[in-house]
Amino acid sequence: MSVTTLQNKLKIINSSKAFQGFVIFVIVVSALSIGAHTYHLPPWLESSLWVLDIGITVFFLFELIIRYIASDGIKSFFSKGWNIFDTVIVIGSLIPLGGSTVLLARLLRIFRVLRLVSMVPELRMLINALFKAIPRMGYIVLLMFVIFYIYGAVGSMIFGHINAFLWGDVSIAMLTLFRISTFESWTSIMYETMAVYPLSWIFYLSFIFLTTFTFLNMMVGTVLDVMGEEAQIMRDHQTKQPVDSQGEQQTPMLATPDDTALEIQKLHAKIDQLTAMLTENATKVPR
Template sequence: MSELSVPQKNTLAETCRRLAEAPLFSQVIIGLILINAVAVGMETSSWILERYSGLLYGVNQLILVAFMVEALVKIAAHGSRPWRYFANGWNCFDFSIIVLSLIPAAGPMATLARLVRVLRVLRLVSAFPELRLLVDTLLRSLPSMFHISLLMGIIFYIYAVAGYFLFHEIDPTHWRSLPIALLSLFRIVTFEDWTDIMYTAMETMPYAWLYFISFVVMGAFVMINLFIGVVLNNLEEAKLRRLDELSMPPSQTEILRELRATQESLARLQKRLGNELELSDGNEKGTRS
């Protein structure tokens, strides 16, 4: 049987790559993130903190070491090009969380250190591909959202100035100045008891409802649906890009990896066939004798 001309080296980078891609490895990291979230939540209880502060500190340090080992494994998986680890934005995010976690939890930086431990929970986003897809979608939606926000700001400004001139004498509590009028409009667009403001204005101006209804339609229904439409459109585009990436032809490294795995399987099969042939030859000789 001919041998495939594929290098058989089982390098450290290859071992680390297989470890980083193993499902169990990701599951362990997710479990540690969840344990960290529970531990941080327990620190909000003074009763638990007084009795188990040492245990919580040990759990925190153990999780920090585990995250550092994870980062080292993923960096080592790139072999002689460790900087490729930082080409992935999610890896940079995870690494920055680890670096910030090294802040000592004592002295003036204690509060910041506790907040960083809370931020570790955000690593759940990088651990799940579906959550990463949603975050990528939101980031890609920011330019379109900016233009929608600009349009919404113009509408707010127009209605705030109009509301000041129409209602500042009738209802000075909600329309006495431009900033207060903007806050009142924000209250209206979030539907927080906005009808009280409308009925107060209608006591003096019966047709004031036209102002409020038109703003609710423009500010709440139209604008919010525009935001939702932009996000859904970018989500569909992100899914299509993900499908395109999955359907891309394999790289040379992946081909060599598959060839190496195939060669190993063929070698095991050849060895097994050789053992079976030797066993059958021995049985035939025994039968003849």
């Protein structure tokens, strides 16, 4: 069997929905086995989970090898970020569970659950949208930091003598404001300062409206906007790759000028045959 034939067969296997579904099933089983290790289990079950973990690791290794051979070379394979992520996770899973590396090995095995993201296109779309939204959200976070800093400085100057534990300096005051923005017992903080400054409620309500209501909705709107763009890109990609009768994605074929001319000739021939049939039928109709 030639290398090209093997690569084509592995491409068919790698792109088949049955194989991808089985990989997702193994990832779910891997997640359940990792969770089972956190319980106190009998020795025989611990041994069974250990054997299962070895089998899952070997399967992930072979699945990664299949994907690598099915790709168009090392540059094409590692040009996709998800392939790099899967490679790191699989190689990390090969670390033996023993000695000083036992904690690192278990942590990397936990991250194998994230491989579910790389296998499901919809989850990949969500993660891509999140990463693309981070630069836009950065400006919102910067503006929020400015608002937090201003309110923290004002709160430390005005309320510092009331409760130094909450308003002692600007850094502690900013932590208190973060607590207020999450609505964690913020009314008790407000009533404490209102006992000294009755109009201090204006400070709290204006801060909540600026941060919790305005900036949070701006972040949500940014993420939704990017998600809409990613969803449109996914739909365009799917329409450019039609699905055949077996449910596999096909690469669209571009028609050459010769093929177009041949199709036009066939169409003209069919029109001439249809015209001849209609003329013949018309002559047979009695007058």
